[in-house]
Structures are given as C-alpha cells and as structure tokens.
Amino acid sequence: MSKRLSITAAAIALLAASWSAVATAQETPAAPAAPAAQETPAAPQITLDDARKMFASNCSWCHGNFGKKAGKGGPKLAGTAKDEEQVYQTILKGQNAMPSFKKTLTEDKIRALARYIKSLPAEEPAAPAPTEQQ
Numbered sequence: 001m002s003k004r005l006s007i008t009a010a011a012i013a014l015l016a017a018s019w020s021a022v023a024t025a026q027e028t029p030a031a032p033a034a035p036a037a038q039e040t041p042a043a044p045q046i047t048l049d050d051a052r053k054m055f056a057s058n059c060s061w062c063h064g065n066f067g068k069k070a071g072k073g074g075p076k077l078a079g080t081a082k083d084e085e086q087v088y089q090t091i092l093k094g095q096n097a098m099p100s101f102k103k104t105l106t107e108d109k110i111r112a113l114a115r116y117i118k119s120l121p122a123e124e125p126a127a128p129a130p131t132e133q134q
C-alpha cells in the first residue's frame with residue numbers, strides 16, 4: 001500500500017515537473033515581430049480602382065460603361081473639357097439632368113471619382129477589330 005502510494009507520489013511529482021517544464025517553455029517570449037515594411041498612411045486612400053467600381057455602380061447606367069461612351073442620358077465623360085475641380089463640382093452639386101451626389105457619396109469619394117474621370121483616355125484606342133461587333 002505504502003509502496004503504491006509512493007509510486008503514485010513519484011508519478012505526480014514527475015507529471016508536475018514535466019508540466020512546469022512545458023509551462024516554462026510556453027513562457028519563453030516569441031521572437032520579436034518583424035517591423036512593418038511600410039508606414040501605414042494617415043488616411044485610407046481611395047484608389048482609382050475603387051473609383052472605377054463606384055463609377056460602375058453609381059454613374060455608368062447614365063454615362064455608359066466607364067465613361068467611355070455616352071450612356072442613357074449622360075454624356076461621355078472620358079476627355080471632358082472640364083478640369084478635375086469642375087468635374088468634382090458637377091458630381092457634388094449636379095448639373096441640369098445630372099443629379100447631385102452630395103448626399104450619396106462622401107467628399108473623398110467624389111474627389112476620387114473626379115480623379116478617375118480625368119484619368120480616362122479621351123479617345124477610344126484605335127479602330128475596333130473588324131470582327132468586333134458594336
């Protein structure tokens with residue numbers, strides 16, 4: 001009986017010892033994290049690609065796909081005579097049949113859209129391939 005007890009005690013001691021070894025191993029601090037490769041910009045930037053998506057959902061049903069062709073009601077926007085600030089003002093305030101987006105889009109988003117419209121090439125690239133259909 002006492003032999004059995006001491007075996008149990010030894011087993012418990014062994015377990016405790018190995019447990020504390022595990023615990024110690026876990027306490028070892030991990031290697032310091034690598035420093036961030038890039039500085040995070042102060043404000044999130046709206047990319048031209050984001051603007052393209054916004055254009056597709058808000059504007060292309062009137063202005064045609066990506067502003068390259070005149071769509072339902074709206075003129076073609078690629079190559080507009082307006083400068084970026086005027087384009088911004090038009091989107092913000094609206095113009096005749098063009099609705100104002102002041103309540104729909106934030107100022108940042110409208111700025112990004114104006115930048116996007118001014119980034120569009122004025123002319124369609126070359127003549128369409130002969131096999132292409134209108």
Ligand code: HEC
Binds near residue numbers: 060088113
């Ligand atoms: C309901 C249809 C409609 C929607 C939606 C619309 N537009 Fe227009 N947009 C027009 C019309 C019509 C005009 C021409 C206004 C005029 O006759 O003065 C116009 C004019 C413009 C102009 C001025 C073009 C120029 O060269 O004078 C810009 C810039 C413009 N829209 C940008 C946008 C953007 C960006 C969006 C999406 C956020 C948008 N529009 C959504 C109908 C629309």
